[in-house]
Amino acid sequence: MSTTFIRGFASGTFASMACVYVYxxxxxxxxxxxxxxxxxxxxxxxxxxxxxxxxxxxxxxTQRRILKYGIPDxxxxxxxxxxxxxxYDQAKKIPIWVAEHLNxxxxxxxxNRKHSKFKPDPSVNGRFNAENDDYFKSGWSRGHMxxxxxxxxxxxxxxxxxxxxxxxxxxxxxxxxxxxRFEIYCRNLTKKFTDVRVITGPVFLPDxxxxxxxIVKYPVIGKGQVAVPTHLYKVVLAELDGKPxxxxxxxxxxxxIGFDKKLxxxxxxxxxxxxxxxxxxxxxxxxxNVKPLCQVDSCHLKTKDEFELHIITRQLNRAENLDQxxxxxxxLEKKNLKPDQYMIELFTKxxxxxxxxxxxxxxxxxxx
Amino acid sequence: MSTTFIRGFASGTFASMACVYVYxxxxxxxxxxxxxxxxxxxxxxxxxxxxxxxxxxxxxxTQRRILKYGIPDxxxxxxxxxxxxxxYDQAKKIPIWVAEHLNxxxxxxxxNRKHSKFKPDPSVNGRFNAENDDYFKSGWSRGHMxxxxxxxxxxxxxxxxxxxxxxxxxxxxxxxxxxxRFEIYCRNLTKKFTDVRVITGPVFLPDxxxxxxxIVKYPVIGKGQVAVPTHLYKVVLAELDGKPxxxxxxxxxxxxIGFDKKLxxxxxxxxxxxxxxxxxxxxxxxxxNVKPLCQVDSCHLKTKDEFELHIITRQLNRAENLDQxxxxxxxLEKKNLKPDQYMIELFTKxxxxxxxxxxxxxxxxxxx
Numbered sequence: 021m022s023t024t025f026i027r028g029f030a031s032g033t034f035a036s037m038a039c040v041y042v043y044x045x046x047x048x049x050x051x052x053x054x055x056x057x058x059x060x061x062x063x064x065x066x067x068x069x070x071x072x073x074x075x076x077x078x079x080x081x082t083q084r085r086i087l088k089y090g091i092p093d094x095x096x097x098x099x100x101x102x103x104x105x106x107x108y109d110q111a112k113k114i115p116i117w118v119a120e121h122l123n124x125x126x127x128x129x130x131x132n133r134k135h136s137k138f139k140p141d142p143s144v145n146g147r148f149n150a151e152n153d154d155y156f157k158s159g160w161s162r163g164h165m166x167x168x169x170x171x172x173x174x175x176x177x178x179x180x181x182x183x184x185x186x187x188x189x190x191x192x193x194x195x196x197x198x199x200x201r202f203e204i205y206c207r208n209l210t211k212k213f214t215d216v217r218v219i220t221g222p223v224f225l226p227d228x229x230x231x232x233x234x235i236v237k238y239p240v241i242g243k244g245q246v247a248v249p250t251h252l253y254k255v256v257l258a259e260l261d262g263k264p265x266x267x268x269x270x271x272x273x274x275x276x277i278g279f280d281k282k283l284x285x286x287x288x289x290x291x292x293x294x295x296x297x298x299x300x301x302x303x304x305x306x307x308x309n310v311k312p313l314c315q316v317d318s319c320h321l322k323t324k325d326e327f328e329l330h331i332i333t334r335q336l337n338r339a340e341n342l343d344q345x346x347x348x349x350x351x352l353e354k355k356n357l358k359p360d361q362y363m364i365e366l367f368t369k370x371x372x373x374x375x376x377x378x379x380x381x382x383x384x385x386x387x388x
Numbered sequence: 389m390s391t392t393f394i395r396g397f398a399s400g401t402f403a404s405m406a407c408v409y410v411y412x413x414x415x416x417x418x419x420x421x422x423x424x425x426x427x428x429x430x431x432x433x434x435x436x437x438x439x440x441x442x443x444x445x446x447x448x449x450t451q452r453r454i455l456k457y458g459i460p461d462x463x464x465x466x467x468x469x470x471x472x473x474x475x476y477d478q479a480k481k482i483p484i485w486v487a488e489h490l491n492x493x494x495x496x497x498x499x500n501r502k503h504s505k506f507k508p509d510p511s512v513n514g515r516f517n518a519e520n521d522d523y524f525k526s527g528w529s530r531g532h533m534x535x536x537x538x539x540x541x542x543x544x545x546x547x548x549x550x551x552x553x554x555x556x557x558x559x560x561x562x563x564x565x566x567x568x569r570f571e572i573y574c575r576n577l578t579k580k581f582t583d584v585r586v587i588t589g590p591v592f593l594p595d596x597x598x599x600x601x602x603i604v605k606y607p608v609i610g611k612g613q614v615a616v617p618t619h620l621y622k623v624v625l626a627e628l629d630g631k632p633x634x635x636x637x638x639x640x641x642x643x644x645i646g647f648d649k650k651l652x653x654x655x656x657x658x659x660x661x662x663x664x665x666x667x668x669x670x671x672x673x674x675x676x677n678v679k680p681l682c683q684v685d686s687c688h689l690k691t692k693d694e695f696e697l698h699i700i701t702r703q704l705n706r707a708e709n710l711d712q713x714x715x716x717x718x719x720l721e722k723k724n725l726k727p728d729q730y731m732i733e734l735f736t737k738x739x740x741x742x743x744x745x746x747x748x749x750x751x752x753x754x755x756x
Contacts, residue, residue, distance in 0.1 A: 079468040086473050086489045089625070089632075090672035091466065092587060094475070094484070098459065100447040105454050107462070111592075111666030116462070121454040147663055219460060224479075226608050234613060237605045240594050245602060257457070264457075295515055298478030304458035 099143050103177035104166040106185060110148035112247035114188040114222055117299055118165035122216040127207045129173035136178050138162055141185035150184040154242025163190025165220040167203045188222045189241055189248040191275050198277035201321040206256055215259040219301050222249030249274050253293055255301045256313055264305060268313030269293045283319045328355055336366055342374045467511050471545035472534040474553060478516035480615035482556040482590055485667055486533035490584040495575045497541035504546050506530055509553035518552040522610025531558025533588040535571045556590045557609055557616040559643050566645035569689040574624055583627040587669050590617030617642055621661055623669045624681055632673060636681030637661045651687045696723055704734055710742045
């Protein structure tokens with residue numbers, strides 16, 4: 021090898037390492053729990069960018085001295101799955117925030133929740149995980165933060181949404197009622213906007229008692245003492261062709277909410293939500309041209325009739341035999357609802373399919 | 389420039405960048421709030437170490453897609469000061485853990501708390517900071533987690549311990565009584581051990597009501613709604629000549645605690661404390677040869693008399709004129725306490741100093 025090559029190699033190495041040094045002194049590093057064993061040497065870590073280099077070196081010394089046995093570890097900063105990203109609270113055993121990106125493609129498909137099971141997240145250090153047992157008979161449902169229905173395009177993505185890292189103890193009626201309608205609303209935004217970004221999570225707000233002190237109060241459930249949030253939030257950003265158009269932040273109490281309430285009743289300023297959660301949600305978003313979501317869109321949730329039609333449609337879709345199909349369809353009459361054209365066609369198609377399936381089954385039985 | 393040099397440069401750059409890639413895929417990066425503006429491009433971030441490279445690349449894509457507007461930001465992972473390191477909870481506006489290293493040198497010196505002032509931490513994003521006003525007339529004291537007295541060797545280090553990032557709303561009597569004695573105990577360990585590492589912080593534990601559900605309940609104070617912890621913890625590790633010898637974990641309720649209680653009444657298993665806080669405190673510590681602190685040492689806190697002597701000694705030390713000196717000394721008689729040799733010498737020395745100071749003052753007055 022020529023000395024010129026070696027000089028060049030050295031310069032290249034030096035130049036890129038210098039870049040890397042500058043880059044690295046500007047970011048924090050957290051070793052994940054999995055990495056800790058690989059990470060026996062205390063790695064350089066950092067420090068506000070406004071401090072001069074020299075002081076950073078002193079700080080490194082200070083850190084090495086004080087944190088000789090490692091940096092107190094709260095687990096990974098965030099976890100990435102096939103179709104959602106979340107931060108996890110190891111003390112409360114629920115997520116802090118769960119981020120998603122919805123578009124017309126990924127909310128459709130054949131992935132089905134009947135193939136998914138709730139279970140502890142294998143990425144989370146076991147002792148900090150919630151368990152199904154914690155929820156069992158607790159009086160609280162396992163409420164998805166990133167809903168199963170947002171992962172229809174991919175069964176694996178849907179399965180990952182059933183990890184308990186994506187779940188909080190949620191009031192049953194809220195979960196299957198208002199919150200479900202809210203989730204449907206977010207999915208339907210993909211019909212109007214090219215991209216919808218949603219961040220969902222729990223929040224713990226104080227009761228403001230008259231004249232008394234403000235008190236935060238929440239139950240913890242199961243042996244694992246999983247925290248039951250007082251409220252749930254969603255930050256919803258709608259984009260058209262890569263451009264952010266409209267944003268809404270909503271805080272919903274974790275209790276039954278009837279059809280008399282509107283989504284607009286739960287609007288909060290993004291800043292307020294950020295202060296209550298301690299999270300800045302979209303740090304790189306320039307808000308200057310972004311309008312309030314409920315001004316650009318109606319923020320209309322399905323009415324009682326619309327929602328019941330939706331539920332019956334889903335039951336028709338999921339029916340596995342003619343009994344189930346007719347039972348679901350008969351609810352229309354009981355509830356005095358009129359099927360729309362889509363539903364009539366769906367019913368007819370499903371009826372044919374299931375009759376065929378039945379015939380096939382009877383034939384197979386005879387042949388045995 | 390020769391083509392050989394250029395080839396060399398390119399190879400050097402490539403080789404080092406490849407190393408950096410491998411290194412970076414094994415760590416997380418969090419841009420600090422201060423850095424965000426410099427960090428306009430979404431940087432590669434990562435992923436459990438047990439995943440193959442290829443999947444990591446997919447995850448990077450997923451992350452870029454979902455977190456187009458940045459990673460939801462909870463502030464820096466931790467903050468480094470001259471003599472303590474802490475993690476901060478932007479929602480609760482109090483620290484999560486505060487780590488210190490004590491030795492015989494740094495707990496002595498002339499730094500004085502009268503030069504220090506409580507104030508919001510300039511490193512914390514303002515809207516997530518506690519304010520003195522939040523504490524004012526709240527009924528709660530500003531309780532240092534890393535105590536001022538652990539920074540005697542350096543006034544700047546002591547000043548930094550008065551940032552409200554190092555403070556929680558603490559019961560007054562607990563703060564000035566039991567907790568103060570606990571802090572003195574930790575400092576005194578440096579007489580017996582070469583190094584003492586202490587991690588201190590707040591914890592929020594549920595009330596276990598009979599048959600009822602477990603409920604976490606705590607007040608929040610001020611406009612900023614600073615959270616008042618139900619309990620405070622300390623993890624204390626004593627070392628001799630670089631070797632960890634003994635460890636104790638303690639959880640103390642945030643309320644008045646009398647002289648009838650012993651420190652040993654508040655011992656908890658380290659694992660339990662870790663599960664309640666969600667923090668693994670000393671991830672690199674090998675516990676196999678580490679004994680329980682209160683077996684190696686007495687864990688004896690000062691008795692009422694010893695503690696009052698200590699307080700009077702401090703008042704003698706801080707006296708700025710003869711009036712203050714005599715007033716402090718007269719407390720001995722009132723409380724029926726006998727001064728020890730150290731105190732008698734201290735009193736005599738201070739009396740001479742202050743008499744000289746008084747004479748000098750009188751002379752200056754005459755000359756004017």
